[in-house]
Amino acid sequence: MKIWKPWVVALGAAAALIAGCGGGSGEGLDANGRPLGEGDDPSGPMTASFSSIQSHVFTPICTACHAGAAAPRGLRLDATNSFAMLVGVSSGGVPALKRVAPGDADNSYLIHKLEGHQAVGARMPLGGPYLDAQTIGLIRQWINNGAQK
Numbered sequence: 656m657k658i659w660k661p662w663v664v665a666l667g668a669a670a671a672l673i674a675g676c677g678g679g680s681g682e683g684l685d686a687n688g689r690p691l692g693e694g695d696d697p698s699g700p701m702t703a704s705f706s707s708i709q710s711h712v713f714t715p716i717c718t719a720c721h722a723g724a725a726a727p728r729g730l731r732l733d734a735t736n737s738f739a740m741l742v743g744v745s746s747g748g749v750p751a752l753k754r755v756a757p758g759d760a761d762n763s764y765l766i767h768k769l770e771g772h773q774a775v776g777a778r779m780p781l782g783g784p785y786l787d788a789q790t791i792g793l794i795r796q797w798i799n800n801g802a803q804k
């Protein structure tokens with residue numbers, strides 16, 4: 656004998672509805688489909704997080720030169736490579752100094768280059784315009800907070 660089970664139909668419809676809601680519009684995601692963190696939106700204010708520094712400084716300003724096989728001093732500052740090439744890595748110009756020494760902005764060569772008191776070569780970004788004090792301050796803060804990814 657056949658039994659009609661309306662609840663099966665109802666459950667199926669509910670599942671379809673829930674699944675339908677799962678397809679996001681892409682809002683709040685970055686170019687790689689990852690969720691935007693606070694400060695990641697390059698049109699909004701910058702914060703002292705690595706991803707915010709990347710989207711406000713490294714990507715729009717520095718990759719004009721620091722990208723690809725010909726990057727100066729081998730330093731690539733695109734989003735894929737920058738962290739690994741900065742944090743805890745000896746600089747080419749002054750090998751005794753790390754490019755970024757976690758917890759120690761004063762002894763990070765990146766800061767020397769951005770502030771213009773580097774021992775070797777030129778202030779960055781080469782040829783200017785240079786970063787303002789507030790922007791450099793946020794990068795200092797990121798380093799002094801431990802230079803987390």
Ligand code: HEC
Nearest residue numbers: 716717719720727728746747748765768776777779780781
């Ligand atoms: C117009 C090209 C150009 C731009 C833009 C530029 N750089 Fe450079 N950068 C260079 C060149 C050339 C060198 C190598 C000579 C020197 O050290 O001055 C260099 C060297 C460096 C070094 C030293 C690396 C080492 O290991 O010795 C750092 C750090 C650096 N740049 C950071 C930056 C940052 C951060 C930005 C963006 C805010 C930037 N640069 C923008 C051309 C550029």
